[in-house]
Amino acid sequence: MSRPPRARESVLDAFEQILITRGEKAATMDATARAAAVSKGGLLYHFGSKEALEAGLIERLVALVDADVAEIIAAGDAAIAHFIRTSVMTGAPLDRAMLAVSRLAQGGSAPASAALHEARRRWADAVRPHVRDETALDLVLLASDGLYFNNLLDPAASGPVLRDAAMNRLVSLLEQLAAR
Amino acid sequence: MSRPPRARESVLDAFEQILITRGEKAATMDATARAAAVSKGGLLYHFGSKEALEAGLIERLVALVDADVAEIIAAGDAAIAHFIRTSVMTGAPLDRAMLAVSRLAQGGSAPASAALHEARRRWADAVRPHVRDETALDLVLLASDGLYFNNLLDPAASGPVLRDAAMNRLVSLLEQLAAR
DNA sequence: GTCTATAAAAAGATAGAC
DNA sequence: GTCTATCTTTTTATAGAC
Numbered sequence: 001m002s003r004p005p006r007a008r009e010s011v012l013d014a015f016e017q018i019l020i021t022r023g024e025k026a027a028t029m030d031a032t033a034r035a036a037a038v039s040k041g042g043l044l045y046h047f048g049s050k051e052a053l054e055a056g057l058i059e060r061l062v063a064l065v066d067a068d069v070a071e072i073i074a075a076g077d078a079a080i081a082h083f084i085r086t087s088v089m090t091g092a093p094l095d096r097a098m099l100a101v102s103r104l105a106q107g108g109s110a111p112a113s114a115a116l117h118e119a120r121r122r123w124a125d126a127v128r129p130h131v132r133d134e135t136a137l138d139l140v141l142l143a144s145d146g147l148y149f150n151n152l153l154d155p156a157a158s159g160p161v162l163r164d165a166a167m168n169r170l171v172s173l174l175e176q177l178a179a180r
Numbered sequence: 181m182s183r184p185p186r187a188r189e190s191v192l193d194a195f196e197q198i199l200i201t202r203g204e205k206a207a208t209m210d211a212t213a214r215a216a217a218v219s220k221g222g223l224l225y226h227f228g229s230k231e232a233l234e235a236g237l238i239e240r241l242v243a244l245v246d247a248d249v250a251e252i253i254a255a256g257d258a259a260i261a262h263f264i265r266t267s268v269m270t271g272a273p274l275d276r277a278m279l280a281v282s283r284l285a286q287g288g289s290a291p292a293s294a295a296l297h298e299a300r301r302r303w304a305d306a307v308r309p310h311v312r313d314e315t316a317l318d319l320v321l322l323a324s325d326g327l328y329f330n331n332l333l334d335p336a337a338s339g340p341v342l343r344d345a346a347m348n349r350l351v352s353l354l355e356q357l358a359a360r
Numbered sequence: 361g362t363c364t365a366t367a368a369a370a371a372g373a374t375a376g377a378c
Numbered sequence: 379g380t381c382t383a384t385c386t387t388t389t390t391a392t393a394g395a396c
Contacts (some may be wrong), residue, residue, distance in 0.1 A: 001371065002367065007379080023287040025205045040373090042380045047359040104287060105333050113334055135349040136343060142326030142350075144317060149329035153285050154293055162318060169315040170322075177357060187361080208389065220391090222362045230390070 008046045011036045012056050019057075019100040020155050024107040029053070054104055058115045061097040065119045068151040070095055080140060080178055081128045081171050087144040088160050088167070090151065102152055120145075131178040133167065140174055188226045191216045198333050199237075199280040204287040207232065234284055238295045241277040245299045246273055252306040259310045260320060260358055263303065266292050268323040268340050268347070270331065278306050282332055300325075311358040320354055 014035035018027040029050060033043040047053040069087055075082040089095050098119075104112035124141060131137045150161040162170060184244040194215035198207040209230060213223040227233040248266055269275050277300075284292035304321060311317045330341040342350060 145326030146322030
């Protein structure tokens with residue numbers, strides 16, 4: 001289990017942060033290096049190209065999705081609740097990686113698109129045993145997608161689309177309609 | 181009712197198309213001018229800056245949302261079905277404007293973010309009379325957001341997330357659970 | 361209204377010192 | 379491993395001819 005160099009992680013953190021708060025266009029190597037407090041040359045030692053930098057971030061997302069899927073499976077009857085709630089844990093590592101990689105996908109990065117599709121497929125497989133039919137599954141997945149969508153359009157928003165109480169009611173409604 | 185100059189509309193079409201298919205970063209004034217088959221100088225006669233070009237696209241979205249909200253209201257009992265289905269009319273003018281302006285919002289454009297928030301608020305108001313409570317409304321809106329999200333991440337996908345039959349079942353489920 | 365030419369800044373990347 | 383300096387290309391924008 002190679003523990004990644006700290007400078008490398010700082011660079012990835014900075015890149016992720018800029019992607020989330022200022023978008024794909026602003027996430028240049030120059031801006032990333034500045035935010036990570038390294039020189040451009042230093043950044044390029046760890047990531048030899050922009051593509052490599054993007055690949056590093058995608059790798060981070062894949063690892064976080066792995067962990068999340070394992071948690072959903074372990075949650076048993078609470079799978080739907082867990083899945084929906086982690087769709088909107090604003091500021092959590094998974095949430096941040098999802099937003100950042102979504103930005104890359106929209107910039108035309110094929111690896112980013114592929115990683116997001118794969119993640120959605122794995123979430124579907126983890127939730128499927130807990131829903132009545134494919135239509136209920138579609139709705140649960142779309143609700144999660146919708147939460148990400150709102151986050152994506154305005155990550156700097158005052159708070160999540162749904163307040164705590166509204167979120168609890170949404171989860172109850174989804175669990176009720178999904179019950180087999 | 182000023183009919184806008186044809187060249188102006190071509191430029192807007194080209195800008196929209198590049199935003200959708202290649203992302204914010206690729207949607208430069210140069211690329212837009214080339215795609216619209218005008219010179220950079222020609223483009224800059226119609227839109228004096230990048231910001232003005234973006235404002236033109238946002239204006240187009242606002243007009244399309246106006247029309248869509250009017251249709252939802254006119255749809256009466258079919259309001260939910262109409263709302264959900266127009267969320268995913270891939271390739272329709274409203275869908276295209278939504279995707280393109282979403283890209284701008286993610287690039288940090290405050291006017292784009294504001295326009296999208298306003299659109300979501302107006303859709304909520306149009307659908308509210310047809311749902312049992314705010315939780316059902318949240319779910320209907322999130323499902324629509326989710327459809328846009330999938331479209332946003334992969335507009336070049338082979339087809340919409342949900343096939344026709346799955347879409348029909350989704351609409352039925354939402355109508356059933358929303359019924360007052 | 362539409363064009364060409366060009367300026368000024370910023371992008372990704374390389375070379376080589378330390 | 380990390381730095382500075384530099385190259386090439388691209389970006390937004392201006393000037394001014396037609």
